[in-house]
Amino acid sequence: MKIVACVKQVPDTTEVKIDEKTGTLIREGVPSIINPFDQFAVELAIKLKEEHGGEVSVISMGPPQAKAVLTKSLALGADKAVLLSDRKFAGADTLATAYTLALAIEKLGDFDLVLCGLQAIDGDTAQVGPEMAQRLKIPQITYAENVVFEDNKFIVDKLTESGLEKLQVKPPALVAVITPSDFVPGNPPFSKIMKAKKKPLDTWTADDLGGDPERFGLNGSPTWVKRVYSPPRKEKGEILTDPPEEVAKRLVEILAKEGFL
Amino acid sequence: MIEVDAEKCSGCKKCVKVCPYGAVTMADKLAVIGDECNLCGACEQNCPEGAITIQRKKVEIDESKFKDVWVVAEIAENKLKNVTLELLGKGRELADELGQTLCAVLIGKDVKSYTKVLGEYGADKIYLAENDLLEFYNTDSYNMIISGMILQFNPNIVLFGATHVGRDLAPRIASNLELGLTADCTGLSIDEGRLLQTRPAFGGNVMADILSHTRPQMATVRPNVMKKLESPTDKVPEIVEVSVNVDPRGMRTKVLERTEISGVGAVKIDEADVIIAGGRGLGSKENLKLLQDLADELGGVLGASRVIVDEQWLPKSQQIGQSGITVSPKLYIGAGISGAIQHLVGMKSSDTIIVINKDPNAPIFEVAKIGVVGDLTQVIPALIEAIKAHKAAQ
Numbered sequence A: 001m002k003i004v005a006c007v008k009q010v011p012d013t014t015e016v017k018i019d020e021k022t023g024t025l026i027r028e029g030v031p032s033i034i035n036p037f038d039q040f041a042v043e044l045a046i047k048l049k050e051e052h053g054g055e056v057s058v059i060s061m062g063p064p065q066a067k068a069v070l071t072k073s074l075a076l077g078a079d080k081a082v083l084l085s086d087r088k089f090a091g092a093d094t095l096a097t098a099y100t101l102a103l104a105i106e107k108l109g110d111f112d113l114v115l116c117g118l119q120a121i122d123g124d125t126a127q128v129g130p131e132m133a134q135r136l137k138i139p140q141i142t143y144a145e146n147v148v149f150e151d152n153k154f155i156v157d158k159l160t161e162s163g164l165e166k167l168q169v170k171p172p173a174l175v176a177v178i179t180p181s182d183f184v185p186g187n188p189p190f191s192k193i194m195k196a197k198k199k200p201l202d203t204w205t206a207d208d209l210g211g212d213p214e215r216f217g218l219n220g221s222p223t224w225v226k227r228v229y230s231p232p233r234k235e236k237g238e239i240l241t242d243p244p245e246e247v248a249k250r251l252v253e254i255l256a257k258e259g260f261l
Numbered sequence B: 001m002i003e004v005d006a007e008k009c010s011g012c013k014k015c016v017k018v019c020p021y022g023a024v025t026m027a028d029k030l031a032v033i034g035d036e037c038n039l040c041g042a043c044e045q046n047c048p049e050g051a052i053t054i055q056r057k058k059v060e061i062d063e064s065k066f067k068d069v070w071v072v073a074e075i076a077e078n079k080l081k082n083v084t085l086e087l088l089g090k091g092r093e094l095a096d097e098l099g100q101t102l103c104a105v106l107i108g109k110d111v112k113s114y115t116k117v118l119g120e121y122g123a124d125k126i127y128l129a130e131n132d133l134l135e136f137y138n139t140d141s142y143n144m145i146i147s148g149m150i151l152q153f154n155p156n157i158v159l160f161g162a163t164h165v166g167r168d169l170a171p172r173i174a175s176n177l178e179l180g181l182t183a184d185c186t187g188l189s190i191d192e193g194r195l196l197q198t199r200p201a202f203g204g205n206v207m208a209d210i211l212s213h214t215r216p217q218m219a220t221v222r223p224n225v226m227k228k229l230e231s232p233t234d235k236v237p238e239i240v241e242v243s244v245n246v247d248p249r250g251m252r253t254k255v256l257e258r259t260e261i262s263g264v265g266a267v268k269i270d271e272a273d274v275i276i277a278g279g280r281g282l283g284s285k286e287n288l289k290l291l292q293d294l295a296d297e298l299g300g301v302l303g304a305s306r307v308i309v310d311e312q313w314l315p316k317s318q319q320i321g322q323s324g325i326t327v328s329p330k331l332y333i334g335a336g337i338s339g340a341i342q343h344l345v346g347m348k349s350s351d352t353i354i355v356i357n358k359d360p361n362a363p364i365f366e367v368a369k370i371g372v373v374g375d376l377t378q379v380i381p382a383l384i385e386a387i388k389a390h391k392a393a394q
């Protein structure tokens, strides 16, 4: 089974802090991590490979330092990795990102499954997966918690707003995953990190991919960011520290005033 | 692509501070843009000297070819989703400002009866596609039908709910027709005739205003953020039946099994008005009873942080947050929840947020309207008593 997993390097948004004075983001010292959803995608790809044989490729589009997430994926057990890196890719919105990733997936050759995260925690758009699937002309399943392979079909558990669906799809397909409750993103042991250094890790530029240069990066992006700003700071809330009975009285007052009682 | 004019740059470092990607550094009092740059334009807009410019492609759009505001309706459990009605409320505003028609797109099996409600909540016109094969949402068939409608009728704006269905479908259509799409918007307005789309990014730490230079302009919109019309009208919408051919072979994913949410305490939270959420601070499963009693008094439902779901005290359907459900009820009460970013992104846009936590430094206090520093096992029983007393006195 040939599987391609798409991984993105993201700032650890849990560590991002706002400068109280200027209201801007403090980026200093914020670690870059592999998008947690994508790490689950990689681990799931490796599990499927271990069960059914085959090969796992990981790809990432980003600046040179995004290599780190590929090295980690290789250490987790992926077989080969490709970094898509070129100034021409900068400023890509989801459509241009999906275009670029899809070209790379096609260049890697035949595949049975593309796994990606539902969303990247920096943008939270959840658009790149379906946009890639459309471009690759393959079916998609999003909000997936698990994938198994049976009788030449993928069986996928999908979380819906009203429960769970068990879906079936024939390869090739794209599945966008969320992290199931029992998933803890781990770190590969040092020995595996050392071994991973011997695995193939290529860098491809826009020229390597071919395609239409007008569709990469900012040029290929139909959405434009007009303005980026800190959200208006909410006024400080009311803090109650009195004994429970006093607090309860005040809460009832508020709940009544707001029409909840 | 992006250039710094060395003559103009004063070395003030404003660009370094505003860059959300940490891509700008200073060398010899001159701004230098690094590889992390995503061309978002934050530095360009904030440079007091106008020293930074991004070269953007010029795009000509024939605005006259694209008219009307569309809302793609979503039905769940034999009811229109709230978000559809909310989008009609917002869509009405946008359509009126543009002097265009508000249309709903309604797809399914025997769904004509819903046209009445769509009209009452603001739709002037409804594009209706009915077929027995469309009973349940399917990415392939819905993509084909809506893409076809867009090509045939050339709308100016198309809005989807940022639901599990909307977020599966909208990007598929966007890619099919090569259109821009803005995800999870929390604000929409008209700016010089264009749709200005506002959305949070970086876990809600920054906001971005986004424009699309393709038509139609497409966005998914967070549930519970826009307001539906307060008093439904008795308008009867015009109905345009669109004939569709659905080939079952083109529907490549098959549902083998559908399980409605189940387990003790399983209720839908995505459209609930009142949510009482518990976290690790509950200490024991028994304390869920406290929350349930409070929820009963307030006519609410139980939600949870991930920890509670991991412990299997409540089913997955109750998990609020990044890997669970995004909620924005009128009232959210959170007890024993620290407010990790993954939880906050899922509940921050709630109207009234009340939290109870022992630790005065818990990050959840930052989003709370009322923050109670205290032990939930004491505060909640006292609150329930006080509510009962209040009700008895009325």
Ligand SMILES: Cc1cc2nc3c(=O)[nH]c(=O)nc-3n(C[C@H](O)[C@H](O)[C@H](O)COP(=O)(O)OP(=O)(O)OC[C@H]3O[C@@H](n4cnc5c(N)ncnc54)[C@H](O)[C@@H]3O)c2cc1C
Pocket: A036, A037, A179, B278, B279, B280, B281, B282, B283, B304, B305, B306, B307, B308, B319, B320, B321, B322, B323, B324, B325, B335, B336, B337, B338, B339, B340, B341, B342, B343, B346, B356, B357, B358, B359, B362, B374, B375, B376, B377
């Ligand atoms: C990829 C990924 C996805 C995730 N997705 C989600 C998600 O969707 N939703 C989610 O919620 N989390 C999610 N998490 C987990 C998240 O990071 C936090 O671990 C989790 O939200 C913490 O839950 P908590 O607040 O209940 O527990 P804790 O962080 O342990 O907080 C417990 C709080 O209770 C308080 N407390 C203790 N005792 C009492 C008492 N007697 N009275 C009052 N207060 C008390 C404490 O002061 C503390 O603040 C995700 C994590 C990852 C890595």
Ligand SMILES: Nc1ncnc2c1ncn2[C@@H]1O[C@H](COP(=O)(O)O)[C@@H](O)[C@H]1O
Pocket: A006, A007, A008, A009, A035, A037, A038, A059, A060, A061, A062, A094, A097, A101, A115, A116, A117, A118, A119, A120, A121, A123, A124, A125, A126, A127, A128, A129
């Ligand atoms: N630059 C990228 N490189 C590799 N994969 C990506 C990239 N951007 C997005 N993806 C994949 O698409 C998923 C959804 O991302 P997004 O649509 O940005 O929320 C991610 O979880 C990744 O699997």
